[in-house]
Amino acid sequence: MTNSDAIENVILELRRGVIVLAALSLLDEEQYGYSLMKRLSECGLEVEQGTLYPLLRRLEGQGLLASSWRIEEGRPRRYYVISQAGREALPGLKAEWGGIVGMMGKVLSK
Amino acid sequence: MKDLIEAYIIEVGRQLPSQGREDVQKEIRSLLEDALEDRSRESGQAVDDAMKVAVLKEFGAPDQVAANYGAVNYLVGPKLYPAFLQVAKIVLPIIAVLALIGMGIRLGQLGQPGYAAGGLVKMLEIGWEAILGLGTSVIQVFGTLALIFAILERTLPRVEQKDEKTWDPHTLEKVEGPDQVGFGEPVFEIVIGLLLLAFLNLYARYLGAGYNAEGGWVLGFADQNGWVMLPALTEQFFRFVPLMNVAILAEIGLNLVLLRKRAWTPATRWLNIGIHVLRIGIVVAMLVGPSLLALDAQMLIDSGGFTAETVEVVMNLLSQMLRWVLIVVIILSGVEIAKTVWRLLRK
Numbered sequence: 001m002t003n004s005d006a007i008e009n010v011i012l013e014l015r016r017g018v019i020v021l022a023a024l025s026l027l028d029e030e031q032y033g034y035s036l037m038k039r040l041s042e043c044g045l046e047v048e049q050g051t052l053y054p055l056l057r058r059l060e061g062q063g064l065l066a067s068s069w070r071i072e073e074g075r076p077r078r079y080y081v082i083s084q085a086g087r088e089a090l091p092g093l094k095a096e097w098g099g100i101v102g103m104m105g106k107v108l109s110k
Numbered sequence: 111m112k113d114l115i116e117a118y119i120i121e122v123g124r125q126l127p128s129q130g131r132e133d134v135q136k137e138i139r140s141l142l143e144d145a146l147e148d149r150s151r152e153s154g155q156a157v158d159d160a161m162k163v164a165v166l167k168e169f170g171a172p173d174q175v176a177a178n179y180g181a182v183n184y185l186v187g188p189k190l191y192p193a194f195l196q197v198a199k200i201v202l203p204i205i206a207v208l209a210l211i212g213m214g215i216r217l218g219q220l221g222q223p224g225y226a227a228g229g230l231v232k233m234l235e236i237g238w239e240a241i242l243g244l245g246t247s248v249i250q251v252f253g254t255l256a257l258i259f260a261i262l263e264r265t266l267p268r269v270e271q272k273d274e275k276t277w278d279p280h281t282l283e284k285v286e287g288p289d290q291v292g293f294g295e296p297v298f299e300i301v302i303g304l305l306l307l308a309f310l311n312l313y314a315r316y317l318g319a320g321y322n323a324e325g326g327w328v329l330g331f332a333d334q335n336g337w338v339m340l341p342a343l344t345e346q347f348f349r350f351v352p353l354m355n356v357a358i359l360a361e362i363g364l365n366l367v368l369l370r371k372r373a374w375t376p377a378t379r380w381l382n383i384g385i386h387v388l389r390i391g392i393v394v395a396m397l398v399g400p401s402l403l404a405l406d407a408q409m410l411i412d413s414g415g416f417t418a419e420t421v422e423v424v425m426n427l428l429s430q431m432l433r434w435v436l437i438v439v440i441i442l443s444g445v446e447i448a449k450t451v452w453r454l455l456r457k
Contacts, residue, residue: 033137034144050170053141054178057134069136077144078137 012048019047019055021093024064030081056080064089114162115142118172125176134179142169185260193297194259198252200298205247213240258304262297288453289374296365303362310351310358318342318405340405342428347402350392357388379450386443386450393436393443403428 019040026039033053040047059065064086069076082090119142123135145165146157155161169175186194216236318339364381368374396402405428407421 032144033141034148038148048170049141049145049168050175050178053137054175054180057137057179075140075143076136077140 015045015047016051018045018097019052020059021097023052023056023059024082024086024090024093027065027080027082027086030079032077032079036080059086114159114166115139115146118142118166118169121172122176122179125173126179138169138175142166145169185256185263187263189293190259190263190297193294194255196294197259197298197301198255201251201255202248205251206244209240209244209247212243213237216240254305254308255301258301262300291368291372291374293369293372296368299365300362300369303358303365307355307358310354314343314351315341315348340409342403342405344400344402344404346400347396350396353388353392357385357392360385360388374453376454379454383447383450386447389443390440390447393439397433397436397440402432 022040022043022045023036026036026043031039033056036056037047037049037052040052056065056067060067060080063083065080066083067078067080069078071077119135119139122138123131126134142165145168146161149161149165150157153161170178213236217233316339318341360381364378364385367378371378403425405425407425411418411421
């Protein structure tokens with residue numbers, strides 16, 4: 001592994017860490033996987049598709065998201081939306097994120 | 111030719127567990143169609159193979175995508191792998207030693223009546239055959255072990271994953287506690303038990319002594335070309351097989367319980383005593399009962415394949431070996447009973 005590969009991996013790991021919070025936050029309104037990826041991209045968060053879609057299924061398995069299949073434009077799409085448990089968890093996760101940003105600010109300024 | 115998208119979905123699905131596979135494949139198909147439609151709209155071009163390739167490359171290599179969907183398949187998992195290595199490290203050297211002994215016997219027979227003449231070429235030939243035989247045996251035994259551990263991996267009771275809050279350091283194995291049971295020993299005994307069951311029920315009937323037209327003899331299984339094999343064990347021996355099966359199955363059951371509890375209890379200690387008493391009973395009955403060896407000196411001489419001298423050596427070797435194996439089993443079981451009773455009384 002070259003040095004630039006290692007740095008790229010670290011950046012990917014950092015991004016993966018924030019996808020959960022970003023996805024939960026944006027899935028306040030129902031969206032299918034591809035549209036969520038486009039919205040994240042519009043916000044500047046480029047996510048690997050192979051990472052995002054399995055993550056949505058895991059979050060659903062953990063009860064934080066709900067999903068349903070719907071036929072649209074003649075073909076099936078799976079829509080995801082934040083569940084009641086996800087809504088209850090979101091404020092706490094946002095507060096945790098605020099804490100992390102503040103803490104990292106202090107760590108990186110030293 | 112298969113469509114690229116369909117080929118990709120099939121390839122990902124091939125690596126996914128069967129449970130939920132169709133649903134994941136359906137979702138991936140839907141996501142890829144969304145991506146293609148979006149790309150086609152943005153570029154103003156119809157979907158073609160180049161566009162499909164670009165979308166699939168962005169989606170990721172099939173094995174990586176399958177892994178992200180949680181498809182981690184293995185024959186022997188991290189929990190059982192150390193025990194697998196432990197058993198392999200014991201069994202494989204035994205196979206190598208047996209192969210060396212076999213090669214030594216064949217080299218020693220060179221030049222004797224009924225055997226090929228000695229010489230460097232013949233010795234090298236025997237050495238080469240021993241290496242080939244050893245290679246085949248190692249692969250067979252390694253494959254059998256992998257199969258047994260793969261079955262154990264899927265049948266042993268799952269140990270619950272403990273998280274940081276529920277994990278208690280007191281549950282760690284205490285090094286000196288006589289009641290504590292490690293992981294390797296029960297797994298080792300289960301594997302040995304299964305191998306013994308396989309031998310007794312599938313292979314024991316084929317064990318025998320063989321002779322060939324040139325007057326050479328061999329001990330082994332009756333599947334060697336050019337050799338006439340005479341069975342080694344009597345029906346008297348096979349009368350004990352059901353009882354031996356019961357003892358072995360009970361021991362496997364005991365070891366499964368020990369794996370689950372990871373500690374000896376009075377109940378499992380009594381069961382252990384019971385199994386060893388049964389084992390001693392079987393072995394004593396074997397020792398005092400009619401002969402277990404089907405090979406009869408006169409029969410071997412009459413077969414014309416063996417000289418009187420060879421018969422004497424073979425019969426002596428076999429009867430002594432069998433007798434000593436049985437005596438050693440009685441001694442080991444006696445020691446185990448004494449140890450277990452002492453631990454029960456001490457408690």
